[in-house]
Amino acid sequence: MAKLKIVKVGDPILRKVCRPVECITPRIITLLDDMIETMHAADGVGLAASQVGILRRVVVIEVEPGNTIELINPKIIAFSGEQEEEEGCLSIPGKWGITHRPMHVTVRATDRHGETFDISGSGLLARAFCHEIDHLDGKLYTDRVIDKK
Ligand code: ZN
Secondary structure (H helix, E strand, O other), rough: OOOOOOOOOOOOHOOOOOEEOOOOOOOHHHHHHHHHHHHHHHHOEEEEHHHHOOOOOOOEEOOOOOOOOOEEEEEEEEOOOOEEEEEEOOEEEEEEEEEEEEEEEEEEEEOOOOOEEEEEOOOOOHHHHHHHEEEEEEEEHHHEEEOOO
């Protein structure tokens, strides 16, 4: 595994739309492993591939320590409720802002073995799903901030 460099806000790569993963190659597996290591080293709860300069639809999330969620081609298939909480981003160090997000989110994604699965989360995990999937579409939480800190 290798720690990757995290792209910071202002870099145009963060505004690009990531391409779907069509085939889970050894490069995609290595990317997942490297993204997990990078997220851990940065003390983050989530990381999208565009944040390490790779324009593919790959996300890692770890809201509960030790429970790493790997998402390939994730899509939000259901959401409900709402929450307004503070959000930050490893690509925008030292800043936080309040965003409006659904309270409960269900995501459909592919795992590293090529299996499709659904996963649901509430609260922080729901925010992480929305935040990271936004990255895959070139969106940043700052686009959604309702109260800057
Ligand atoms: Zn982010």
